[in-house]
Amino acid sequence: MTDIHVSAAVIVDAAGRVLVVRKKGTTRFMQPGGKPEQGETPAQTLIRELDEELGLRVAEDDLAPLGTFISAAANEPGLRVVADAFALRAEREDVTVQAEIAELRWLERGDRTSVPLAPLSEEHLLAFAWG
Secondary structure, eight states, rough: OOEEEEEEEEEEEOOOOOOOOTTTTTOOOOSSOOOOTTTTOOOHHHHHHHHHHHHHOOOOOGGGEEEEEEEEEETTTTTTEEEEEEEEEEGGGGOOOOEEEEEEEEEEEOOSSSSOOOIIIIIIIIIHHOO
C-alpha cells in the first residue's frame, strides 16, 4: 500500500473546541496540514501549511509533537496517510479559510457526528483534543 506523508495540527481553542477543515472537492473534515515540500521537516511543513490554508502564523516553539499516526487516506482510496501530528492553541479569530480549504468548523468536546470525519481524525487525532 502506498503511503502519503503529511503533517497535521490538532488545534484547540480556550473553550476546548477543536478545529477541523474540509478541502475543496472533498466531503470529509480533517485536521489542517498537508504534504511536505522538498527538504522540509514535519514542523516546517505544518508551519507553511497553516499559513497557506488558514492565515495562521505559528513558530516551531508553538508546536507540541504528538507522534506519528497511520490511517486510511480520506480522499485517496486504497492509500494510507502517515501523519506527523502536533498540538497547538489558537482561537476562532486567528484563522481564515484560504487556499484549498472549502470550510472550517470548530467541534465541541466529544462531537464526532456533526460532520463526516477523516479516518485519521476519528481513529487518532481527536483523542488528543478531548482526551
